[in-house]
Amino acid sequence: GENVEQHPSTLSVQEGDSAVIKCTYSDSASNYFPWYKQELGKRPQLIIDIRSNVGEKKDQRIAVTLNKTAKHFSLHITETQPEDSAVYFCAASGAGRRALTFGSGTRLQVQP
Amino acid sequence: GAGVSQTPSNKVTEKGKYVELRCDPISGHTALYWYRQSLGQGPEFLIYFQGTGAADDSGLPNDRFFAVRPEGSVSTLKIQRTERGDSAVYLCASSLTGAGGNTGELFFGEGSRLTVL
Numbered sequence: 001g002e003n004v005e006q007h008p009s010t011l012s013v014q015e016g017d018s019a020v021i022k023c024t025y026s027d028s029a030s031n032y033f034p035w036y037k038q039e040l041g042k043r044p045q046l047i048i049d050i051r052s053n054v055g056e057k058k059d060q061r062i063a064v065t066l067n068k069t070a071k072h073f074s075l076h077i078t079e080t081q082p083e084d085s086a087v088y089f090c091a092a093s094g095a096g097r098r099a100l101t102f103g104s105g106t107r108l109q110v111q112p
Numbered sequence: 113g114a115g116v117s118q119t120p121s122n123k124v125t126e127k128g129k130y131v132e133l134r135c136d137p138i139s140g141h142t143a144l145y146w147y148r149q150s151l152g153q154g155p156e157f158l159i160y161f162q163g164t165g166a167a168d169d170s171g172l173p174n175d176r177f178f179a180v181r182p183e184g185s186v187s188t189l190k191i192q193r194t195e196r197g198d199s200a201v202y203l204c205a206s207s208l209t210g211a212g213g214n215t216g217e218l219f220f221g222e223g224s225r226l227t228v229l
Binding site for chain 2: 045093098099
């Protein structure tokens with residue numbers, strides 16, 4: 001089955017700096033890669049996703065890149081703000097398998 | 113309701129007891145998922161329903177775990193002979209078509225925190 005590795009497990013940045021979180025996946029058939037944000041004690045919520053037919057997608061301060069050859073994808077947050085502090089999860093799902101496999105999460109702390 | 117609803121929000125039980133966790137998905141969502149999340153970990157897939165049928169139950173850890181969705185809406189996750197290792201937050205999510213589909217976003221509930229003493 002699919003295996004998703006995520007790093008770093010924790011990331012601390014100063015407000016205004018950029019943050020990058022990286023994930024690798026094992027199943028070359030995977031074609032959908034969402035990122036979820038989970039605040040303490042809250043439910044995970046989708047922040048951005050990318051499909052295998054594009055290499056990059058951007059939404060305001062958040063961007064995601066995908067390298068299918070290397071089987072890795074990354075989340076980029078620019079101009080970080082204290083409210084970006086949360087745990088971020090990457091995930092992947094493959095053709096014919098409509099269930100997401102999640103990474104282990106990255107705890108992002110933005111220092112004001 | 114507007115979102116995915118899960119009950120109970122907290123459940124404390126003794127080792128060996130039977131528990132049921134309920135999920136009420138967003139109206140009209142055909143796909144329903146159960147995940148388990150331990151402290152400091154990502155959600156771990158358990159089972160996925162498309163309509164009334166379990167399309168993928170490969171994540172269920174053993175035969176003590178079972179889930180149903182008899183009318184294609186509300187789902188119940190059932191755990192028999194609970195063990196301390198079953199303690200976790202059980203998350204339910206629903207999706208219009210299923211992850212990867214054109215409207216594949218998963219909407220999660222707040223979760224049911226299960227503690228087995």
